[in-house]
Amino acid sequence: MPKWEPLKNKPNIYRYKNNGDKKYKYGVRRTYQLVGQKRKEFTKSGLKSASDAKIVLDKFNADLYADKIKPKNQADMTIGQYYEEMKELKFKSGKWRKTTVHVSNLYFKKYIKNVFSDTKISKMNRADYQAFINSLADRGLSKAYIEDINGLYQSIMNYAEYNDYIVKNKIQHIDLPDGKAPKSMTLEKEDYEKWFRTAKKVLNPYYYSVVRLLALGERRGELLGLRYESFEKLSNEDTGRYKILFDRARNPIAKNGSDLKTTSSYRYIIANQDMNEDIENVLFLSKKIRLSQKQTIKLDDYVVVSIGTGLPMAPVYINKLFFKVSEACNIRIHPHMLRHYFATVALQNNINNISVMKWLGHAKPEMTDKYFRSNESSILAVSDEIHGKF
Incomplete structure (x- = not known):
């Protein structure tokens, strides 16, 4: 040559x-x-x-x-091949975080790969896809799960259309089945109070106060992302309450910390004085544990740590603490239920849903409204309000 x-x-x-x-x-x-x-x-x-x-x-x-x-043989690319390219582009552009990639990989591997991975993207058939979506309901998946899986698949097809791999996404606006009813997030006031009374008995003081902080309605990952510098005690007026900043998260994928879920998740709250004792317990005992395990105490160090190591607590351990309490009192509660309960109590006490939205870090008030769970207290509140008005 x-x-x-x-x-x-x-x-x-x-x-x-x-x-x-x-x-x-x-x-x-x-x-x-x-x-x-x-x-x-x-x-x-x-x-x-x-x-x-x-x-x-x-x-x-x-x-x-x-x-x-145009790329050669673009119509011959398979769903699996295009998913890999789309995933890489979205991650490099910052549109997908590590956690998004992880969850998407799980959905693709478990539900899509064996069915459509080798299907050419140009040969995607609407009837086949509708049958696939219906089969997810037959397998006992909830509607929320089915929506997530369909959302991932639609992203693949829409991205293919946008980049001229196909002329049109033929499976958009598919009919989604109802699926299995989601787990109830409804929590009665009596059960809530009994669960925390039990927690105080079966957990050590440090872990109890850690769990109590979740009553403020933050996500589990946001709790684990709190550092010493996240807390500021306000001295104005006679409040003496704590301002808590949420700007980092820890989860099974981002154990060393990551960005929050959405832009609206970056926020601060001011806790009621009733929470002061638990906040101060967490801050004091966390430092004591760190010192005993020869760990650092810097402003940027994580507050929620394991007693045995002084290292940041593994996300799954929060769930274990909840399971331990639930077993002891036979009331099943998991961390996210407290977030729903907070929204329910706030909204039933006529707090503006925009204010609740900002407290919880939701992007839209519609999401906050969905968190409201009608329980006996909320029903009685309506009954009291309309008593004698008919």
Whole structure:
């Protein structure tokens, strides 16, 4: 193969001689990258002059910028192949976090891979997909699960349409079955109070106060992301209450800390004075535990730690603490139920749903309204309000 020599001041244009040739021939080499594709090279050889090469190069550049250059065999890509490319692009662009990638991989591997991974994206059939979605309900999945799986699949197809892999996403606006009823998030006041009385008996003081902090309605990962600098005691007026800043999370994927779920999740709350004792318990005992385990105590160190190691508490251990209390009093409560209970109590006491939305870190008031769970207290509140008005 003849050696191509680049021409000075003429990027991407080369000259070369074949064996036995007296005159040079000219060629073009131009690397480029389409969305969702690896880097490629456009090559054209056998041109008679540098001017001819420039014409070919200019034509290619014009087509490239006009989005007329399409990947070869794009219709032959499979759902699995396109998912991998889409995932990589979304992660590199910052649209997907590590946790999003992890959850998406779980959904794809468990529910989609064996059914559609080898299906060409251009051959996706609406009837087959509807049958697949219906089968998820038959397997006992809840509607929320089915919506999440469908959301991932629709993302794959929409991204394919956007990038011209297919003309149209043929499975959009699919009919979703109801699926299994979701687990009840309803929690009665009596059960709530009994559960915490039991927690105080069966948990040590430090772990009890850690669990109590979740009564403020934050997410489990937000609790675990609190550092010493996240707490500020306010001294204005006679409040002496604590301001708590939520700006980092810890979860099974981001054990060392990560960004919060959404922009609206970045917020602070001011806890009621009733929480002062538990907040101060957590701060004091956390430092004591860290010192006993020869750990640091810096402003940026995590507050919620394991008693045995002084290291940041594993996310699953919060669930174990809840399970221990639930077993002792036979009232099943998990961390997220306290978030729903907080929203329910706040809304039934006529606190503006926008205020509750901001406290919980929701992006939309509609999400906050969904967190309301009608329990006996809320029903009696309505009954008292309308008594004697008919």
